[in-house]
Amino acid sequence: MRKFIILVLAALLFFPLGVSAEVYELRRNLSVILPELPAPWTVSREASPALVEHLAEHLLEDAERAGRTLSKDDALRGARQRLATNDLLIFNEQSEAHVLISFSPIGRRDADPSADAVAISARYAAEGVSDEGWEKTAEEHRPVEVKGAQQAQYFKIEYTEDGDPHLFMGIVGYARPFWFWVYANDHLKDPADRPVLENILNNIEIRASR
Structure with a gap:
């Protein structure tokens, strides 16, 4: 076996x-x-809500690591913009x-x-x-x-x-x-x-x- x-x-x-x-x-x-x-x-052809949420979480983590303030809405907007280039x-x-x-x-x-x-x-x-x-x-x-x-x-x-x-x-x-x-x-x-x-x-x- x-x-x-x-x-x-x-x-x-x-x-x-x-x-x-x-x-x-x-x-x-x-x-x-x-x-x-x-x-x-x-x-x-378009990002699913789950993928947008996933990337937004990473953007929030990156902002926190860099000492910057980023709202959840801005993170979601940024995630959609990045993913839209694909x-x-x-x-x-x-x-x-x-x-x-x-x-x-x-x-x-x-x-x-x-x-x-x-x-x-x-x-x-x-x-x-x-x-x-x-x-x-x-x-x-x-x-x-x-x-x-x-x-x-x-x-x-x-x-x-x-x-x-x-x-x-x-x-x-x-x-x-x-x-x-x-x-x-x-x-x-x-x-x-x-x-x-x-x-x-x-x-x-x-x-x-x-």
Whole structure:
């Protein structure tokens, strides 16, 4: 029995959690394809009230840590504004783990970003953990292939916030003619979240055209 369990766990590491995929059309010339997600994960173009509340709580904590006064209404307003910049939001309301996906087009006359430019952008994204005042405990950066993208860089940051461990990982890349950012946040409340997040990062596909 023990050998069987080990074989099953090994298989989960090498094969996606779901064989199906869902296509999400964001604009006329832009779609994202995601692997099938288990319950209670949801995908939406707009932030759910629970996700807004989750981010607002973090904004209040950040303000208190910085010695600033921030009302709950202002925190909620700020959370909605931040989340509105994302094109697709994936959220587990039970554990508050989530993925934020956003795109930004480049000009028709602008050159495609180089691999170095994408790597630098990914490092800037990862540095946001330190900007929030959290303490990094481990960090990883490497190029990664994303179907439909010309360049992509993966990052993973393990950090602590008020002594509690968290995981922030994602992909920054370029799928002509769009820059894209995929940010995955795992608060380590449910061990089942990490395989789901890694499945998204490993199997996301972008279909873009001018």
